[in-house]
Amino acid sequence: MGWIARAQLAAAVSNAGGMGIIETSSGELDTIRGEIRKMRELTDRPFGVNIALTYVRDPAIVQFVVDEGIRFVTTSAGDPTRYCAELKAAGLTVFHVVPTLAGALKAVAAGVDGLIVEGSEGGGFKNQRDVASMVLLPLVCSKVDVPVIAAGGFCDGATMAAAFAMGAEGIQMGTRMLSSVESPVHDNWKNAIVDARETDTVFLNRGGNGPALRALRTARTSRIEEQIPESIKNEFAGVQQLYFGGDMEAAVPLTGQVCGRIDSVKTVRRIIEETIRDFGQAVDGLAARYGSVKA
Known part of the structure; x- marks a missing residue:
């Protein structure tokens, strides 16, 4: 979440009991240094930090x-061997984001401490061979012995309970936090998320150069869906006008x-507290309804 996952949002997550993450994908490391220091003032x-x-x-x-x-790093969108050994040698805990079982096994072999297993439901850049969380998460959990965080499709207590049932030990929320009160993006984007139906995203650039990606359906993304651009990265030239100016095209x-x-914009604290509460209710409800099931 380049330009988005900075101190304002990340501190709200940490203060509410989650693990706030600061981005580096914007490449603005001088600014990121300031955001890290601001984090320490806010929480x-x-x-x-994500790399x-x-x-x-x-x-x-x-x-x-x-x-x-920094003591905790997530790495994503690339080869987990690139920096893992150096980060580990410096005493950091490293989790790597993976979209496939092969990627998970490679990351574990590289020495990561844990995985963020991200199904293709999630927004952002994706593997072109997409796999949904319902398939990917239990598959990876059955093959590795490191902690797993589930990402892609998780936004509340019920989905958190489902993730735990499939072997995860935590969840990561992207779109839910993107549309929170503390998210710095323009209200036009937040409102578009609230108004969206479950069918209102598109999976783009399948078969094109570079990564695939999942995005909200707009006139621009509908065009890209029909006609794969020469370079998908060129479609992000106006990203700050979208993020902070509210121009959805x-x-x-x-x-x-x-x-x-997602049907409303909520504070980060409310999102996290409701998620934990509803997770407990979901787990207790299953136990009360089904008890101990024996063959």
């Missing part, structure tokens, strides 16, 4: 996060299918 809770490997290619990023006193609004289940 005394743990937080981490999007496709966009952050300078090995100096390792020393950057070490110098800033200026770039590609990366959004997950879970937009169809």
